[in-house]
Amino acid sequence: MQSEEWKFTAKDIAEKPDLFMSGHRACAGCAPAAVMRLILKATRGPTIVTMATGCMEVVSTIYPYTSWAVPWLHTAFENAAANASGIEAAIKVLRKKGRIKDEHVDVIAIAGDGGTYDIGIQALSGAVERGHDFLFVLYDNEAYMNTGIQRSGGTPLGASTTTSPAGEVIPGKLEPKKPIADIMVAHEIPYVATASPYYWRDLIIKVRKGLEVEGPAFLHVFAPCPRGWRSDPSKSIELSRLAVETCVFPLWECINGEYQLSAPSKVIAMAPQKKKPVKEYLAVQGRFRHLFTPKYEKLIDEIQRITDMRWQKLLKKCGIA
Amino acid sequence: MTLKEKEKSWKEISIAAVCWKPSTEFLTGDWKTYKPVRDPAKCTRCLLCVIFCPDGAIHWKADRNDIEFDYNYCKGCGVCANECPVKAIEMKLE
Numbered sequence: 001m002q003s004e005e006w007k008f009t010a011k012d013i014a015e016k017p018d019l020f021m022s023g024h025r026a027c028a029g030c031a032p033a034a035v036m037r038l039i040l041k042a043t044r045g046p047t048i049v050t051m052a053t054g055c056m057e058v059v060s061t062i063y064p065y066t067s068w069a070v071p072w073l074h075t076a077f078e079n080a081a082a083n084a085s086g087i088e089a090a091i092k093v094l095r096k097k098g099r100i101k102d103e104h105v106d107v108i109a110i111a112g113d114g115g116t117y118d119i120g121i122q123a124l125s126g127a128v129e130r131g132h133d134f135l136f137v138l139y140d141n142e143a144y145m146n147t148g149i150q151r152s153g154g155t156p157l158g159a160s161t162t163t164s165p166a167g168e169v170i171p172g173k174l175e176p177k178k179p180i181a182d183i184m185v186a187h188e189i190p191y192v193a194t195a196s197p198y199y200w201r202d203l204i205i206k207v208r209k210g211l212e213v214e215g216p217a218f219l220h221v222f223a224p225c226p227r228g229w230r231s232d233p234s235k236s237i238e239l240s241r242l243a244v245e246t247c248v249f250p251l252w253e254c255i256n257g258e259y260q261l262s263a264p265s266k267v268i269a270m271a272p273q274k275k276k277p278v279k280e281y282l283a284v285q286g287r288f289r290h291l292f293t294p295k296y297e298k299l300i301d302e303i304q305r306i307t308d309m310r311w312q313k314l315l316k317k318c319g320i321a
Numbered sequence: 322m323t324l325k326e327k328e329k330s331w332k333e334i335s336i337a338a339v340c341w342k343p344s345t346e347f348l349t350g351d352w353k354t355y356k357p358v359r360d361p362a363k364c365t366r367c368l369l370c371v372i373f374c375p376d377g378a379i380h381w382k383a384d385r386n387d388i389e390f391d392y393n394y395c396k397g398c399g400v401c402a403n404e405c406p407v408k409a410i411e412m413k414l415e
Contacts, residue, residue: 010367010368010369010371010372011368011381011383013368013371013372014368014371014372014381015381015383018377020377021343021344021345021377022344022345022349022376022377022378022391022393022394023343023344023345023346023347023348023349023394024344024349024376025347025349026375026376027396028352028353028375028396028397028398029375029396029398029399029400030375030398031375033375033376034373034374034375034400037374037375037377038372060344061340062340063338063340064335064340064341064342065340065342065343065344065346065347066340066341066342066343066344067343067344069343197373200372200373226398232399233398233399233400234398234399234400234402234403234412235403236375236398236400237373237400237403237404238403238404
């Protein structure tokens with residue numbers, strides 16, 4: 001893959017003009033907006049972006065304003081991947097017929113966790129099965145944030161949302177997060193990876209790898225939402241670091257079925273004393289506030305157990321443990 | 322319902338209501354309560370704030386070898402101040 005030779009500095013990234021422009025109406029401290037900027041910093045030429053309904057679609061294209069300096073398409077909630085396959089097929093045909101310039105066009109489909117875990121999964125599953133050459137980016141803010149913080153398949157165990165409210169009866173969401181990236185690995189596609197905006201260099205390299213690879217690629221990006229997580233807006237990027245350091249969201253990539261840990265998680269695998277307890281990650285978020293009351297204290301141990309179990313499983317897949 | 326004079330009818334808006342104005346014309350700077358103020362002496366120009374700003378409101382000016390805050394778009398979230406490794410950015414009440 002070429003991207004191993006692709007060297008860049010922070011200055012190169014800062015100098016590249018923003019293709020996701022200022023003036024979008026995301027909340028203050030919105031990590032998904034930072035993720036959008038970073039994704040588009042990794043583009044290598046003509047690019048078409050298609051999006052599912054979600055926070056980033058809503059805040060960036062309020063009529064008559066658009067924040068996208070690239071061709072951009074939105075049709076419905078469930079079909080970001082179907083749009084991408086249509087775009088890719090159309091470009092192929094137009095190029096064959098000589099109707100457009102004969103050059104490679106990258107197609108990126110972006111969806112939130114609702115548009116991927118729940119509503120968009122059948123379109124995504126179909127598109128990768130057909131083998132279209134596109135990159136699917138999931139920005140995971142762990143609930144349906146723009147409609148008022150409803151739970152999704154991506155909401156973690158114990159999180160309080162408006163449809164899984166913590167109180168007398170239940171301690172927030174009762175089910176753990178769906179391992180979506182592993183589901184995509186099971187589709188046997190050439191490239192699957194997870195990324196976190198704090199490790200921006202890693203994120204940009206993974207987006208570029210996803211674009212360079214022939215065939216479908218899937219990138220799962222962690223994107224803290226201060227509004228829905230009831231956290232301090234200034235801590236959004238810090239939370240994306242804590243999630244990696246506590247192994248709640250380990251960073252890895254899977255190239256042609258071969259799992260390998262990315263540098264930030266590899267450091268923790270090599271020196272397990274650096275792994276932080278999940279308590280540190282939960283304590284800074286208001287959606288887990290009830291876990292720190294005597295009634296639901298035990299759930300923290302359960303979250304720690306599930307996190308450790310998934311981390312050990314991942315280490316085994318990477319051939320480390 | 323009668324349309325107000327400045328509102329356009331469906332015949333006059335763009336086809337399929339395609340957005341046609343860049344969002345940079347919509348200033349979000351008046352959202353903020355706190356304003357980031359940088360101490361240029363402490364700043365090491367690591368550019369982390371430029372990379373992490375969700376609003377793209379911090380620009381790198383290569384000709385002046387310096388960064389510049391664009392308060393027209395800054396929403397005052399404080400991510401830059403929180404991530405600054407040398408704590409050169411302070412959030413001040415506007």
